[in-house]
Amino acid sequence: MxxxxxxxxxxxxxxxxxxxxxxxxxxxxxxxxxxxxxxxxxxxxxxxxxxxxxxxxxxxxxxxxxxxxxxxxxxxxxxxxxxxxxxxxxxxxxxxxxxxxxxxxxxxxxxxxxxxxxxxxxxxxxxxxxxxxxxxxxxxxxxxxxxxxxLPVDRQKERKRRYLKIEAGEEKKDNFRLIYPHKRQLFKTGVLDYNVGVVTGSGSSLFNYLFKGGAELLGGAFSGGVSGTHTGNLNSIKVVDASWEYLFNDNPVITTFRAGQLYSNGVFQRRITGVACSNEPVIPRRYCNYHLTEGTSSPGSDVELYLNGRLYAYGSTGENGYYRFEYPLSYGSVRSKVQIYKPDGEVVIRESRITTPEDFLPEGAITYDIKGGFSDNGSFDFRGRNFFYQGYVAGGFTKNITVRAGAAYPGGEAGIQYYTTALARIRESYLVKIFVAPGVIYKTGAEAYYHKGHSWQITYS
Known part of the structure; x- marks a missing residue:
């Protein structure tokens, strides 16, 4: 007894x-x-x-x-x-x-x-x-x-010392307000980088140059450059990554508007000259969803939760021996360890590893990205260029399922190409991804990540 x-x-x-x-x-x-x-x-x-x-x-x-x-x-x-x-x-x-x-x-x-x-x-x-x-x-x-x-009391005292450090850290957490907020301006000088070179030999010379810079323009950020080569009667000049971007603060409908030279994503990878808008967060999300870790042990046990080797939270089991921790799940791989100190001195360790890819969205979140323009070859001549547009909508259906659907038109005689991506996480350790673009590519894969560092990956297309 x-x-x-x-x-x-x-x-x-x-x-x-x-x-x-x-x-x-x-x-x-x-x-x-x-x-x-x-x-x-x-x-x-x-x-x-x-x-x-x-x-x-x-x-x-x-x-x-x-x-x-x-x-x-x-x-x-x-x-x-x-x-x-x-x-x-x-x-x-x-x-x-x-x-x-x-x-x-x-x-x-x-x-x-x-x-x-x-x-x-x-x-x-x-x-x-x-x-x-x-x-x-x-x-x-x-x-x-x-x-x-x-002795057990020595370990208990050390645990209490760690708990006090956590509580002290929580008290010091403050949401620091911005004392000097940024004020948009019509124009504000920025930076300019340049590279100029001359090569001579055999009675001829080659002159090349590259100018890249950035500045605030019309309340947005302009960046880009010009590169060129001059030799004899030959003179070539190209525009390099020239674009203007405007950010919308605290607007869930649209966060970014871009115009200039852009890069598409999705089925067709293209560089285009056009415009784009999106509600993707300007600052990448750090956390995806809240994750729940729960279990049972002997009543009166001390329970600690470690995330990536650091003590994150602590608690104790009640009369029913139940413990529960809820914490924000960051993107990437998180190793969690629950360390249980039973009243009789036994220490029980339960470890797990959960991986959250960047494609995952928080539950209930909906994002989109739309791009349209002409194929870009770096010159100022728009004649003969194909029209191109692409867009997608993605949503977090649950904490463990994200679905993305989109369409792209590469121009010319090609028709509109639709595609769908589904990403699911199963029991923390397993990821399943399905990508379907009818008539172009069918791709599926599975991955697994374990707390001891082992992993495997299977892809079929």
């Missing part, structure tokens, strides 16, 4: 002893010791002094040191387990045998005393059975403890 408060059972243990006719209740002298340990602080401990020996309260000290144990009243046995290292221990007050791991020894009735409130054992038995070295200063009645390693 597991008990969260073993000291309640000890009087029953004593009663059984008295009923059996083998009572060791002696007229001993009570003493109060001042116990000071780094992880418990200062405490007064009631001890029994008999025949020049101090007997220390097992239940009271184990409660302070967070050492969990079980009591078998029928067998007169107290037993428990050390989890670092993994060793079982037992004290049998019927056969007077102590066992720690594979080592066992006998103790005598002079090694312990029974009282109506607790069971008291000598410091010698504490050291032999548990390697707990209690030292008593007779002149000051101070009790100290030495132990090779970390």
């Amino acid at each position: 597991l008990l969260n408060k073993p000291n309640i059972i000890l009087p029953a243990l004593i009663t059984v002893t008295a009923i059996s006719g083998t009572s060791y209740l002696l007229p001993d002298e009570d003493a109060v010791l001042f116990f000071n340990y780094c992880s418990t602080g200062c405490n007064y401990i009631r001890a029994i002094y008999s025949n020049d020996v101090f007997y220390l309260p097992l239940s009271e000290l184990f409660s302070l040191l967070c050492i969990y144990y079980e009591v078998d009243r029928s067998k007169m046995v107290i037993e428990g387990k050390w989890y670092d290292p993994d060793i079982d221990w037992k004290l049998d007050f019927n056969s007077h045998e102590a066992q720690t791991g594979k080592v066992s020894f006998l103790f005598s009735v002079d090694d312990y005393r029974l009282d109506m409130t607790d069971i008291y054992i000598s410091s010698n038995l504490f050291e032999r059975a548990f390697n707990l070295r209690f030292k008593i200063n007779l002149s000051t009645l101070n009790l100290s403890l030495e132990y090779d390693g970390e």
Whole structure:
């Protein structure tokens, strides 16, 4: 039978002893010791002094040191387990045998005393059975403890220190407002980069140049350049990535308008001269959705959640042993670890890994991107160019399913080409992607990512 408060059972243990006719209740002298340990602080401990020996309260000290144990009243046995290292221990007050791991020894009735409130054992038995070295200063009645390693209370204190750091970090989080917001201007000078070179030889020379720059124009950002080559009677000049972009603040319908030399995405990859508009966020999303991690453990357990090796949150299980964490899921790969500290000292670790591609959208989010113009060859001559347009709409149907549908017209005699993409995540570790462009390409694939670093990928087209 597991008990969260073993000291309640000890009087029953004593009663059984008295009923059996083998009572060791002696007229001993009570003493109060001042116990000071780094992880418990200062405490007064009631001890029994008999025949020049101090007997220390097992239940009271184990409660302070967070050492969990079980009591078998029928067998007169107290037993428990050390989890670092993994060793079982037992004290049998019927056969007077102590066992720690594979080592066992006998103790005598002079090694312990029974009282109506607790069971008291000598410091010698504490050291032999548990390697707990209690030292008593007779002149000051101070009790100290030495132990090779970390006790459960030491680990608990370290956990509380980490929790305080999290709480302090949350208090320092502020939404800093912008003191000097940007004011749009009709024109504001920017930067200019240039590269000029001359190559001569064999009675001829080659002159080439590249000028690229940017500036604020009409409240938007203009960037681009000109490159050219001149030799003899030959002179060529091209426009390089010239475009103007205007950003709309706090507008869910449209966030970006661009005009100039653009690059298409989707079925056909083209460079065009035209216009584009989109409601894709200007600053890339950092988080996709909120993710839920939940489970069960022993009631009264401390539970910690680590994300990518850092402590993110902590909590404890209630009477039903249930724990629950909800956190924003960032794009990319997130390794989560739930570390559970059970009341009996056992530590349980549950790890997982969840991957969120950039194509994923938050649940309920809808985005679009539309481009239209003429195919671009870098010159100023628009004659003979094909008209081109392309657009798509994407939506996050659920936290784990994103669908995108679009159409493209490459110009000329080609017709409109439609395409659809579906991306789904299954049980955190698995991703499935399907891309269909009728008459052009059919592509499907699956990926898996595991918390130990293993992964695999299959693609078929």
